Amino acid sequence: MLILGIVLISINLRTSIASVGPLIPFIREDLGISNGLAGFLTTLSLVTFAVFSLFAPSIGKKLGHGKAIFLGILLLAIGVVLRVLGGIELLYIGTALTGIGIVIANVLMIPFFKARLPEKIGLMTAILSTGMSLFAAVASGFSVPLAVDLGLGWRGSLASWVVLMVLALVVWIPQMRSRNAGHQGDLLKAKKRMEIKIGLASHAVYGSSIRHVFYHGNLASRYADRKRNESGQSRNSLSYMQLISLIGTFFVPNYLIRLKEQSRVILIVGISYLVGYSALFIQNELIAFVALTIIGVGSGASLSIAYTLISLRSAEDLTTAKLSGMVQSAGYILAALGPLVFGISLDLFDNWEILIWFLLxxxxxxxxxxxPAGRNCKI
Structure with a gap:
C-alpha cells in the first residue's frame, strides 16, 4: 500500500499543470481573455511553487510528512475542481491552490520515503520522477481529445484528472498515522547542521540549474521543430523528448545510490548536454534526431539526479526536507525567469540560436x- 501510494502521488504531481497548456485556446475563447492572461496561468503555477517550496518543510514538521502529503493532494484536488466552476477569478484561485498542493507533496515525498523506505531510495526516486514525467506527457496528450472527442469541454477535461487524485487520497490514508519522519534527537542534530548555510546554498543552486536545464531543455525541441518547418518538414520533437526522457528518470537513481560519489555521472550528463545542444546548430535531420535523443535522456537523468542527491547528501530527515524545499524553490524561480529572459532576447535580436547559447x-x-554536489559528503 505504501509503494502503491507513492506511485499514485507521483502521477498526480504534474497532470493538473500539463493538461492546461493544450487547452489554452479553448479557455481563451470561452472566458474571453487575452493571451497574456491565459499565459499567466503557467507563470502563476511556477511562482506558487517557488514561494511555497520554502514553507513545505515547516508544514511537514508540524503535521508529520504523511499527513502533510495528504493535505497537499487534497488541496490539489480542491483546486482542480474549483478552477473550472466559474470565471477567470476562480480559474486563478484554483490554479494557485493546485500549485500549493503540488509543492507540499513534491517537497515532502523525498524525505518521506527516505525515512520509511531507506533501503529503496533509488527505486522510490525512480518511481517518483518517472511517474511525474510519464503522466505529464499523458495529460498533455489526452487533454484535447477529452475536451473535443468526448465532448467534455475544457472544464470537463481539466476536472477529469481529479479521479486519480481521489484514488491517491484513499490509498494514502494508512500513511497518515501520527509519525514524523525523524526523531527528536535527529531534529536537534539537524538544527545544528542547518547552520551550514553554504552547503545548502551550493546544493540549492545546483538543483536549480538541474531544474532549469530540465524545463528549458524542452525549448530545444521547439528550436528543432522550427528548423524542420523552415525546410518543409514537421515533427513533434517535444513528445519524443518526453518519451525518451523516461529512460533517464527510471534507470539513473538505482545506479547513483551504488556509487560512493556521483560527480562522474554528473560530468557525463553535462558533457552530453553540451554535445546535444551544440549539435542542434548543424542543419541535418539525422544529427538533430540524435541531438534530441541525447538531450531527452539527459533531461530525465538530471531530474532524477536532483531528487537522488537531495536524499544522499542530507544526513537527517529535517535537513532532507529543508534541502528539498530550497532546491525546488530556487529551481522554479529560474524556471519562471528563463522563458522571460529568452523571450526578451528573441524580441531584441530575432535569433533563435540565442536559445541554444543560453542553454549551453x-x-x-x-x-x-x-x-562538488556529487562528492561524498553530508549536509
Whole structure:
C-alpha cells in the first residue's frame, strides 16, 4: 500500500499543470481573455511553487510528512475542481491552490520515503520522477481529445484528472498515522547542521540549474521543430523528448545510490548536454534526431539526479526536507525567469540560436555546481 501510494502521488504531481497548456485556446475563447492572461496561468503555477517550496518543510514538521502529503493532494484536488466552476477569478484561485498542493507533496515525498523506505531510495526516486514525467506527457496528450472527442469541454477535461487524485487520497490514508519522519534527537542534530548555510546554498543552486536545464531543455525541441518547418518538414520533437526522457528518470537513481560519489555521472550528463545542444546548430535531420535523443535522456537523468542527491547528501530527515524545499524553490524561480529572459532576447535580436547559447551557459553552471554536489559528503 505504501509503494502503491507513492506511485499514485507521483502521477498526480504534474497532470493538473500539463493538461492546461493544450487547452489554452479553448479557455481563451470561452472566458474571453487575452493571451497574456491565459499565459499567466503557467507563470502563476511556477511562482506558487517557488514561494511555497520554502514553507513545505515547516508544514511537514508540524503535521508529520504523511499527513502533510495528504493535505497537499487534497488541496490539489480542491483546486482542480474549483478552477473550472466559474470565471477567470476562480480559474486563478484554483490554479494557485493546485500549485500549493503540488509543492507540499513534491517537497515532502523525498524525505518521506527516505525515512520509511531507506533501503529503496533509488527505486522510490525512480518511481517518483518517472511517474511525474510519464503522466505529464499523458495529460498533455489526452487533454484535447477529452475536451473535443468526448465532448467534455475544457472544464470537463481539466476536472477529469481529479479521479486519480481521489484514488491517491484513499490509498494514502494508512500513511497518515501520527509519525514524523525523524526523531527528536535527529531534529536537534539537524538544527545544528542547518547552520551550514553554504552547503545548502551550493546544493540549492545546483538543483536549480538541474531544474532549469530540465524545463528549458524542452525549448530545444521547439528550436528543432522550427528548423524542420523552415525546410518543409514537421515533427513533434517535444513528445519524443518526453518519451525518451523516461529512460533517464527510471534507470539513473538505482545506479547513483551504488556509487560512493556521483560527480562522474554528473560530468557525463553535462558533457552530453553540451554535445546535444551544440549539435542542434548543424542543419541535418539525422544529427538533430540524435541531438534530441541525447538531450531527452539527459533531461530525465538530471531530474532524477536532483531528487537522488537531495536524499544522499542530507544526513537527517529535517535537513532532507529543508534541502528539498530550497532546491525546488530556487529551481522554479529560474524556471519562471528563463522563458522571460529568452523571450526578451528573441524580441531584441530575432535569433533563435540565442536559445541554444543560453542553454549551453546553463549547462556550464550545471557542471560547475554539480561536481562538488556529487562528492561524498553530508549536509
Amino acid at each position: 551557459i546553463m549547462t556550464v553552471q550545471f557542471i560547475g555546481f554539480g561536481l
